[in-house]
Amino acid sequence: MTPDQKDITVRPRLRLSVVRDTCIIATLIVLGLYAGANFLIPLAMALLVNVLIIALSDRVVALTRAPVWLANVAGVTVVLAGLFMIMYVLGSQATQFARSISTYENQFDGAVERVTGLVGNDVTTFIRDNLVSIDMSYVARVLLGSATSLLNQFFLISLYVAFLMAERLAFRKKIQLAAGNPVAAAEFSTMLDAISVSLQRYVGVKTLISLITATISYTVFRSLGLEYAETWAVLTFALNFIPSIGSIIAVFFPAMIALVQFETIIPFLVIVLGCGTIQFLIGNFLDPAMLGRSLNMSTFLVILALTFWTTVWGLIGAFLSVPLTVCILIVFSHIPALRPVAVLMSLDGRLGEDNSQAAAS
Template structure:
């Protein structure tokens, strides 16, 4: 019998066919993700209001518990009274903040209408060094932008702020009413007292991390906004309050927000004065303040409360910005903190938590 060399040749490895149920699970996962994404987009007004309400509830729940433990003589402050006082303070604060933001938005819209033409010429003059033809081409392109339409859209978004504020207050009120029953509901959901205690610890860890981040970020952003306001006031420039408020708000957007705020401050001064030296001076001062606060003071105060990957933060900003717009960018970091801590509790999702962390290490401790 003749020996055939084809029989000695190694046969290629056979790839086992994917089981039908695996393909079904994959398709179901894709469909569930698409439906969830559609729900996030379509119900974003309600979901954004709910997310802000949960954050406000998280920030004040510990204070309410501390007030409820106080004694006035032989009497203890009732929990319902502490909740009502906190809700009244939150409602008054949100309504005041909404009124201030609406007033500043109206001021910005009014001034934008009056400064539209000078602003277009000022931006076009930045390209004068490239030649008169280039400057005229840039001016013609800018003049094609329908400023009135964008300003009307901005005014429409500002007008919806009041309805969002009322909805947030309602959500916070119902959360306060339900806070006494959270432990019992966790025990019923988990079916085990040990698991309920573990879930409560996880929720408490998320609340502490998010609260610390928001408190530090609020203090740092407020300091930055005050410095920008002082720079505008000392220089005698208009729009000091709107630019300061915008700087305070944009500083909650990691990495990108401070850059945008600095550029807006320099551009506003250039449009107001038509003086490149003044604009560069304000840009340099605001940029220096942002650099020192963002790279020295902010990390020192934040400590280890925010162990997030820089690349993960950018991805989170892009995703939530695409889904929820500008409010999604403000909420991106708190959502990412909650997601990282929650994923760390599951062995199957722990690799995702490791990828979201800055150091690749999840220790579960504050």
């Protein structure tokens, strides 16, 4: 028997039972995520808010040398106040906008006629045939209803955040006691540190970029006199957390409202060209420059994660798709059996430790 034949005989084969068990476990996880959405979504939001608070408090300590407890209080106050204001603006105007959406639907035919001279009859016919069939009131209820539901869960999220912050320092000690093995405890702590650093960078940078985009867009909306300018600015801020399609939606809705509200097509063009250009420049230049390759996620994986989490958790899942997938990628990279999967999920095949070693060399 040749050496090659020996290698073939001793090479482990993928057993049908392993595939079966993997499919069963994956199915149960997906069903659990779907069935437990009411419990898991506030918890996931609280963990993400907690990461943002930690990032902000650490920055306050680094800049001002303030005590840790004071920085934590400042971080909690700023983040929760900002989150409450976002939810309040969306929730308070949700009912009013849903009631007035029928008025916009009645004015839609006149808006389509104004587009005819700009794009031609063929494109206008396509717009009329496809957009008229869309139930705009349903779309408004879905988008703004999610924000209202989140407003109702704000106090639950705040409660989670309070306890997470209270146990921030004691958590590492509990990890060491629970692991028992110092090596396992160190490995688990390393994994949590990698997750925390990646999430802090992502949430911090995306929050800053979304705030800049929303501020510029709000200035444009107010200068044009667009109705519900605050709502569209807040939605612009929130939708920028949704990869790829979020910026498109953030321009589409205020542009459609401007097309219906105003007698001329100029405000519509200003929003499409002005805000669309801002979204393009920020999304393709500022965002990659500030985030860099720290997330190291495949572009296809980003779209796949967006589709999966939106299917499982709806609109909130779209917001959480990238952070949740980053956590999964980092966890897989620290499990030897799942490390090949993490390599396939990454952008360039290098994981966190590989990038660190390459930078050191």
